[in-house]
Amino acid sequence: NGWLDVAYGEKLKQFLLDHFKILAIIESGVERWFDDAKINTCLVVLEKCSGPNRRAANMVRLVRLKRPLRTLIPYAATDYRRLTALEQLIPRLLPNDSRHTPDTAVRVVAQADLRPAAKWGLLLRAPEVYRRRRAEPQLACLHDWAVVQRGFTTGANQFFYLDQATVEKWGLEPQYCRPLLKSLRGLNRLHLTAANCRHELLWIPPGEDVAGTAVADYLAWGESQGFDRRSTCAVRQPWYTLAAQTPAQIVLPKGVWRRHMAPLPEAGLMIDQQLYQVALPPDVPLAAAAALLNSAWFALQCELQGRLNFGAGVLWLAGYELGQVLLPDPRYLNGEQVDRLTAVFTALAQRPQGNTDEELAQADRAALDTAVFDILGFSAAERQETLDALQDRLATRQRTVHQTAR
Structure with a gap:
């Protein structure tokens, strides 16, 4: 179901809108349908349609199941009652208007309102309060x-990210070692300090003369290992100076x-x-x-x-x-x-x-x-x-x- 929300799904959604009535998109909120597949899945019900006006007028059912299929269709494949259960389930999945029941949450939207660049998963999963309130004038995008900017991409973390053993081995000067926050895993405080950092970042200011320092020896070793030739490092001048961040x-x-x-x-x-x-x-x-x-x-x-x-x-x-x-x-x-x-x-x-x-x-x-x-x-x-x-x-x-x- 990843195509519902990510950029690579835009062309697929455009293809569906151009060639089919999208009768329903069905997703389970309580179970995986393919235990051995490392993907999340959805079921799409399509009807081939060449008429753009008929496609635009079609009503799409966005269905989220709240119960496992085995409880919605409780009979084995060989049991004659299974067909009756399926026939009774279909109108519950394809109602004429949006509704919420203990078994399903169904949102009905006009196909003409679907945009290929939009996140269809939001329509499928978002509660009504989100859909009602997102247009409020007092709300602004973050x-x-x-x-919002991601942190440092060094191109060679094993060189730039320093543990205590590396700092001590090379005798790296403190002014070139800055506390580095790599992850929030294991952290549970809303104020973070250097004590929460397990690593340090090799930080050499632009134009810094490091001749005669332990850091200079470490840089020479890094070049002997080829770190300076890595694609991300090679475009920097010099290769070991990271761009400053806000x-x-x-x-x-x-x-x-x-x-x-x-x-x-x-x-x-x-x-x-x-x-x-x-x-x-x-x-x-x-x-x-x-x-x-x-x-x-x-x-x-x-x-x-x-x-x-x-x-x-x-x-x-x-x-x-x-x-x-x-x-x-x-x-x-x-x-x-x-x-x-x-x-x-x-x-x-x-x-x-x-x-x-x-x-x-x-x-x-x-x-x-x-x-x-x-x-x-x-x-x-x-x-x-x-x-x-x-x-x-x-x-x-x-x-x-x-x-x-x-």
């Missing part, structure tokens, strides 16, 4: 008020397993390309922005925007996908709202963070989400719908892994 004020993960977390790194931490560094303009209050990026509303949109590769349960997020997440624009919040967001984030940051499904039940986490929901103007039903949808997406990803393991 990239409208922040710069300091990170907030860090976001590229891959999410069970914990959505957007911590604040202390000044001077270097960031690996498996993480995104978020830089804010001067008029965006840091703690308020951090509260927004640690909210359930943000986590839900990450779940909807991201991808699961090869049927695995890790959620992968591209920088442009994070940039498209819709949040209240912190530049236009009033003083009371900023103070409230700052207070709830500060309180939450005092303790270790658990997995997201556990965090949602914590009082201080609920206080943060309530502050964000109040700014969004969500009703009680919309707040619960957001939390339920987030829990559902988390559970679906974890089921994917457990079923693969079996």
Whole structure:
């Protein structure tokens, strides 16, 4: 089902729109249909149609199953009752209007409204609150008020990323060794320091004269190993000087397993390309922005925007996908709202963070989400719908892994 949401699926979607009525796209939210295949699957029901007007008028059913097929079709292939069960299931999958039942969630859209560049998976999986609220005027894309940039790509991590043994072996000078944050795995605090870094980055400022230093000896050894001839390194002048990056004020993960977390790194931490560094303009209050990026509303949109590769349960997020997440624009919040967001984030940051499904039940986490929901103007039903949808997406990803393991 990856083609529903990624760039390589655009031509396939255009082909379907140009040649078929798309009767239904069906996906399971509770099981894998091919246990041995490392992919997530969907079922597409098509009808060949050469008339553009008839295709445009067709109504597409986007169906998400809430129960396993064996319970929807409970009879063996040789049982005559199986055909009757199938005949009874079809109208439930192809209704004339959108509906939610204990068995299925069906959204009906006109084929004319489908765009090949759009993420069809959003239409399939997003809750109604997301579809209703995404056009709200107070919401802005993250990239409208922040710069989201991936961390360093060195071209030779085994050379540039230093462990303590390497630093001691070569006697590398401290001014050329910067603390490096490679991953958020195993970290559970919303404030990160150099003590959280397991590696250091070899950092030589542009134009630096390193003659006579231990670093010069290390560079000579690196050249003897051919690191300077690697494609990424060879285009740099000199090959060992990394391009400066805007300091990170907030860090976001590229891959999410069970914990959505957007911590604040202390000044001077270097960031690996498996993480995104978020830089804010001067008029965006840091703690308020951090509260927004640690909210359930943000986590839900990450779940909807991201991808699961090869049927695995890790959620992968591209920088442009994070940039498209819709949040209240912190530049236009009033003083009371900023103070409230700052207070709830500060309180939450005092303790270790658990997995997201556990965090949602914590009082201080609920206080943060309530502050964000109040700014969004969500009703009680919309707040619960957001939390339920987030829990559902988390559970679906974890089921994917457990079923693969079996």
